[in-house]
Amino acid sequence: MFGNWYLELGNPLLFAICNLEICDFNYMVITLSLLLLLYLVYIAIFLFFSFFNLYHMIRFGFVSPLAYVITVGYIVLTLLALFVSYYYIAQVDWTYEIDIFEKTGFLPY
Numbered sequence: 001m002f003g004n005w006y007l008e009l010g011n012p013l014l015f016a017i018c019n020l021e022i023c024d025f026n027y028m029v030i031t032l033s034l035l036l037l038l039y040l041v042y043i044a045i046f047l048f049f050s051f052f053n054l055y056h057m058i059r060f061g062f063v064s065p066l067a068y069v070i071t072v073g074y075i076v077l078t079l080l081a082l083f084v085s086y087y088y089i090a091q092v093d094w095t096y097e098i099d100i101f102e103k104t105g106f107l108p109y
Helices: 004-008 013-021 033-060 065-089
Strands: 030-031 097-101
Touching: 004 030, 033 065
Parallel strands: none
Antiparallel strands: 030 097
């Protein structure tokens, strides 16, 4: 009864996928490389805005010696954060898979 539940939906694409054993709704994994990709998108956005900030600090902000200190401090802290994050990211096995749904027999098929 529950073995061919996709036939009752009448969707031929779903029927083809499930007959090829591609979809297994009892078992789903996500690789850690997906998290790395999300982190790299965040870093790209951060660097994009940082370049605009640095441009405006250099172009319009040097009215006092404190502005030089703040600009250099911002650059140093940004580079330090990038190097520390690279140090820890390089040690991770990015092919590891995280189980989202394990085979527990929860679903009836």
